[in-house]
Amino acid sequence: MTTIKDIADLAGVSRGTVDRVLNSRGAVSPQTAEKVLEIARALGYRPNKAGTALAAQKKKYKIGVLLFSEHNPFFDEVMEGVRAKAEELQDYGITTITRRVEFDANAQLLALEELQTEGIHGLMLAPYNHMRIKEKIDELVEKQIPVVTVNTDIDGSRRMAYVGSDYRKGGCTAAGLFALMTAGDVKLGIITGSSNVLCHTERIEGLKDTLRRFYPRIHVTEILENHDDEFKSYTLTGRLLRRHPDIDALFFAAAGVHGGCRAVEESECRPKIITFDEVPTTLKMLKKGIISATISQQPCRQGSRSLDLLFEYLTSGTVPEKEHYFVEHSIMIRETM
C-alpha cells in the first residue's frame, strides 16, 4: 500500500505537490510533475478509498433519485434497492433525495428542476423519453452533475452511465426457455406494450432472432399491443385465445401480465407463459402455475447499482462503464421463489 506521502518522500517534494500532480490541479513545474507521475506509476499508486471517502465528507454530497410512480409496482422494487444502498451510503455521509412522479414529461421536468435547486451533486433517473428531458440531462452534465439513467435509457444524451436490462438478450433467453418447455411444432403468441417503445421491440427481436436461428419449429402466430394497459391486455388475450384455442405458448414482453393471465385462467387453454417482471401479481401467477417462468430484470439490483456508480464517481472519481446490464442467471420459476 503506497500513499501520497510515500511518493512525496521519494520525489523529494511535499504531499501537496503530489496531490496537485495526481489531480492535475496545476501549479507544478513540468519536470516535478513528470517525476511524481513516474514514481506514482512505478509504485502502482492507487488512492486509498477510506482516505478519499473521508475527505469527501466535507462536501456533504447529495444524490437525487427520480423514478416513476406509475401504478406499475416495478419501480417499487427499484426503490427497494435504492433504499438499501442509500442506507449504506449514509454511513459514508452521503444524503439521498428520492422523488417519484407520474409517467409524464412535464411532471418529470418539474421534479428535475426541484432537485436541481436542492443542490444535488449527482442524479439517478428513470428518464421519460422526451427531447426536453434529454436536454435537461445534458444541462446537468454540463454543470458537472453526473447522471445515471436506470431501466430505460434516453437516446443520445450525455448521461454518465445506463443501468438496466439487456432487452435483446432477455428475448433470446425467453426463446431458449420456450424451446425447453415445448416440443414439435409450436404456436406462440406475443403480447407486448407498444411497437413504438424501443425496449419492447428489442425483446421481441431477440426472441425472433433466436427462434429463426435455433428453433424454427416455434412459429410466432400473432403480436398484439396492449399499450401497458391491464384491461386492454385482458381483452386482447381473451380474443387471441378464442381465435387460436390451440395456442401453445404466450410471451408477455411488457406490462399487462396480470390482465393477460386472468384471460388465460378464464379460458380452457393452458399455454406455456413467459413474462418479464417479478411484481407481486406475476409471482402469484407463477405460484399458481399459470406462468411457467419469468425473466427478472432484477430491479432491486438496478437500483442499488445505479446509486453505487454515482457514489464511486463522486467519492473516488471512478468513471464507470457506460452500460451496465443485468441478464445472467435471472430466470425465475416457481421453485426459485
Place this chain on the structure above:
Amino acid sequence: MTTIKDIADLAGVSRGTVDRVLNSRGAVSPQTAEKVLEIARALGYRPNKAGTALAAQKKKYKIGVLLFSEHNPFFDEVMEGVRAKAEELQDYGITTITRRVEFDANAQLLALEELQTEGIHGLMLAPYNHMRIKEKIDELVEKQIPVVTVNTDIDGSRRMAYVGSDYRKGGCTAAGLFALMTAGDVKLGIITGSSNVLCHTERIEGLKDTLRRFYPRIHVTEILENHDDEFKSYTLTGRLLRRHPDIDALFFAAAGVHGGCRAVEESECRPKIITFDEVPTTLKMLKKGIISATISQQPCRQGSRSLDLLFEYLTSGTVPEKEHYFVEHSIMIRETM
C-alpha cells in the same frame, strides 16, 4: 449524519469518553455511560464507515484465503471472485494471502498453520470435513480470528458465517425445471457424487420432495454414485442408458458432468439433462444442447461475498448473518451465456 463529537458535545464529555462507551472499553462511570448511550440512541448514531475504515488501517489487516485445488475448476471460479474483491479491498489497505491445497485434511491443516504464523486477522476457508479442521477453526475463533466457511460448511464449528448454496433449494429448482421441460410420465435418472456427502444428499432430497409434492408423474428410476470421478461417471452413465434406453431425464447432482455427458453423446438417447455447475466443460455441453439447463452456485459471488463479510467485520465490527445462501435467479440455459 451524527458523529461522535456531536454526542460528546451534547453529553458534555469528551470524544474519548464517548468512544469508550460505544465500544464498551470500560473506564467510564455508569451514569456517564448511560447518558452517552441515550443520546447516541436518540440521535440514531451510526459510525461513519470512512472514518472507521481509515482508522482501521493502522492495524494492517491481513486476510487469509484457503481453497481447494482439486482438478475440479469450481474453485477457480471462486478464486476469481476472491481476486476481484481482494483488489477492491487493497484500496482500503487490506492484504489478502491466498493459498490452494489439495483435497486432504492434513494438507489443509498444514496450510492453516502456515497462515496462522503469517499473522492473519481473518480467514476464509473451504473446509475439509474433518474433526481436526473443525478444532483448528475453533482455535482460531478463540483467538479472535473470525472464520468464514465457503461452499461447504463444517458441522458444529464456531465459524462466524457460512457462504454457499442452499443445496436443498437447488434440488427443488431442478425438480421444477424438469417439470417444465417434460410432459406425461417421466423416467428420471440421478447421478450423484456420494451418498455420504451431505450436500449431494440434500440436493437429491430437495428434488425428491418437490417431485412428490407437485410432480408425481416424474419417477426417479435410479440413483448412481460416481464419487466425483469423471471416468466412473462415464461408465455408470453409459450403463444406465443401456439399461434404460427410454430414460427421459438425467440429473447430475455433483461433479462428473463431463464424463456423464460424453456417455450420453455416444448413446442414442437424448434425455433432458440438468447439472449444477458452470465449469467450462459444462458450458460447452450446454452450448451443444446436450445439457438443457444448469443451476449455478455462483462461485464467483461466493468468493467475493465471503471476503466482504470478513472485511466488514474487521473494519466496522459488523457481525454478519450466520448463513449466506445464493439461490435465486441462478438458472442458466444456452441463451443466458
Place this chain on the structure above:
DNA sequence: ATTCTTTGCGTGCTCGTGCACGCTCTTTCC
C-alpha cells in the same frame, strides 16, 4: 530601486474514528 504579479511549492487544517498516554481526584493501605 521599488512595488506588484506570477509561478511553484510547503504547511496546516479537515473529514470521523480508534486508541495510547497522561492527568486529576478519590480510595486504600501501611
Place this chain on the structure above:
DNA sequence: GGAAAGAGCGTGCACGAGCACGCAAAGAAT
C-alpha cells in the same frame, strides 16, 4: 500522614486524501 493504586476522564496523534492559504523567489512594471 504519605505513598500507592485505581477509577474516570480529556488530549493528542494517527490513518490518507483534499484543499485553502501563504510564503519565497523570480520576473515584470512603474
